[in-house]
Amino acid sequence: MTLxxxxxxxxxxxxxxxxxxxxxxxxxxxxxxNEVPFFICPFKVHETNDMQAVQRDLIVxxxxxxxxxxxxxxxxxxxxxxxxxxxxxxILEKESDLAKDELLELLQGVLDPEQHLIPAIAQRMAPAEFxxxxxxxxxxxxxxxxxxxxLNNLQSTAKDQPTLLFFPGEYTHSLEDGASLDLFGKLRxxxxxxxxxxxxxxx
Numbered sequence: 001m002t003l004x005x006x007x008x009x010x011x012x013x014x015x016x017x018x019x020x021x022x023x024x025x026x027x028x029x030x031x032x033x034n035e036v037p038f039f040i041c042p043f044k045v046h047e048t049n050d051m052q053a054v055q056r057d058l059i060v061x062x063x064x065x066x067x068x069x070x071x072x073x074x075x076x077x078x079x080x081x082x083x084x085x086x087x088x089x090x091i092l093e094k095e096s097d098l099a100k101d102e103l104l105e106l107l108q109g110v111l112d113p114e115q116h117l118i119p120a121i122a123q124r125m126a127p128a129e130f131x132x133x134x135x136x137x138x139x140x141x142x143x144x145x146x147x148x149x150x151l152n153n154l155q156s157t158a159k160d161q162p163t164l165l166f167f168p169g170e171y172t173h174s175l176e177d178g179a180s181l182d183l184f185g186k187l188r189x190x191x192x193x194x195x196x197x198x199x200x201x202x203x
Contacts (some may be wrong), residue, residue, distance in 0.1 A: 005199040006042055010050045016199065017041065017058055022065050023203035026162060029129055036155050037162040040171040045139065045184050047101040051166055055134060062132075070130035074137035074145065077120050078111050085110065107144035113153045117145065123159045123185035132162050139183065147181050148191060155194070164198060171197050 005016060020026050029037045033191045059069045080175045082088035087110060097101060111117055122199070125133070147167065169183040179193035 001034065006197075010047065010054060013199070014054050014057065014186055017054065018061055019144060019203045020201050021058065021132060021162075021164065022062055022067055024202065025203060027067070031160060032196070035196075036159055036194055038151060038155075038158075039162060039164045039198040039201065040181070040195045040199045041164055041166045042171045043166065043170045048139070048168060051168075052136075055136065055166060059134070065133065068130045069132050069134050069137070070125065070128045071134040072121060072124060073140075074117070074135065075140035075149065076137065077117065077124070078141055080144070081111060081116055081120055104144055111141075111145060113145060113149045116155055117150065118153045121154065125158065130161060132164060133158055135163060137164045138165065147183065165195070171195070176197060 006013065025031065045116075055071065060072060062069055079088065083089065091103075091106065098106070135150075138150075147165070151165070167181065167183075169181065172180050172182055179195075180191055
C-alpha cells in the first residue's frame, strides 16, 4: 500500500475505504497487536464536503454488503447535550458578552469528554446493532473538545467494534515527536499514537 494514498483522488480513496472496511481483517480486528481498534481517516479541510459524501456513500454500500455502520457526529452530540441540560439558549445569549477564554472554559466544563461526551456516545452505542462506528465532527468541536481527549476516553467504551474517525487534518508519525493528530494540518500538540491510519491498512 502506498503511503501517499491520502493524496489520491477522492474516488480512489473511497475505493480503498470500502475495500478495507468491508474486509474480514478489519471487521475481525486482526493484526492490531493488542491495540484498540481505532482508525484515522485524515483529509484536507477543503475536502470536508467531499468526505461527508464519501461517508454517506460508504454507509449505503457497506449496508448492501450486510455491514452496519453507526455514524456519530461529535458536534451534533454536543448540541444535543447542551439542549438536554437546558443551557444551549443561555450560552447563545451570553456568547456575545463572554470573553473567548470564558466561553471556552464554560464549554469545556459542560462538554468534558470523560464526564459528559463519552457517556453520551456510549448511550447511543448501547441500543444499536452495528459493525463499525464512524466518528465525525472533530473540526466543528475544536477548540473546546480535542480529538485526542475523545479517543483516550473512548478506549474503554468502543473496543468491541472498529472505530473510524474522519479527521480534517493530518495524522503524522515521526521518531522525534511520536504520533500526532494535526488538526487542519497546523495544530501539532495533540499527541496520540494508538490509532492506525486507514490509508496504511490493507484489506
